[in-house]
Amino acid sequence: xxxxxxxxxxxxxxxxxxxxxxxxxxxxxxxxxxxxxxxxxxxxxxxxxxxxxxxxxxxxxxxxxxxxxxxxxxxxxxxxxxxxxxxxxxxxxxxxxxxxxxxxxxxxxxxxxxxxxxxxxxxxxxxxxxxxxxxxxxxxxxxxxxxxxxxx
Numbered sequence: 509x510x511x512x513x514x515x516x517x518x519x520x521x522x523x524x525x526x527x528x529x530x531x532x533x534x535x536x537x538x539x540x541x542x543x544x545x546x547x548x549x550x551x552x553x554x555x556x557x558x559x560x561x562x563x564x565x566x567x568x569x570x571x572x573x574x575x576x577x578x579x580x581x582x583x584x585x586x587x588x589x590x591x592x593x594x595x596x597x598x599x600x601x602x603x604x605x606x607x608x609x610x611x612x613x614x615x616x617x618x619x620x621x622x623x624x625x626x627x628x629x630x631x632x633x634x635x636x637x638x639x640x641x642x643x644x645x646x647x648x649x650x651x652x653x654x655x656x657x658x659x660x
Contacts, residue, residue, distance in 0.1 A: 520583040529572050530621065544620075563614060565619075570609070575653065
């Protein structure tokens with residue numbers, strides 16, 4: 509499917525600056541995969557303390573970017589299936605397995621995010637997730653999210 513920009517991302521995710529970690533979706537297929545990017549700038553607030561003399565993006569924020577990508581894919585998948593159209597949904601990060609960090613992410617990097625839907629069982633969505641800079645893998649993990657209806 510076509511890419512979409514940060515305005516459309518904000519239609520689906522409740523996150524806002526400084527916690528919105530996906531800048532653009534490059535491609536996606538409902539029920540299958542989503543790829544996106546996070547542009548890493550020296551202006552990110554976490555670089556003031558992590559670390560001032562050698563800025564490194566915290567690994568937990570790389571995982572958060574991947575988790576936000578899973579939420580986007582879940583929303584797009586349910587939208588394509590015409591499920592929950594009249595309900596307010598929020599996808600919550602509920603689990604992580606086998607997280608590994610292989611390369612540091614520094615200011616100026618463009619973090620490429622890919623999430624692949626593996627299965628959905630009893631409302632729990634399971635994804636394989638990979639973050640890369642260029643061809644270098646930075647982080648991998650298995651992530652889980654769960655859709656929660658938001659009371660009106």
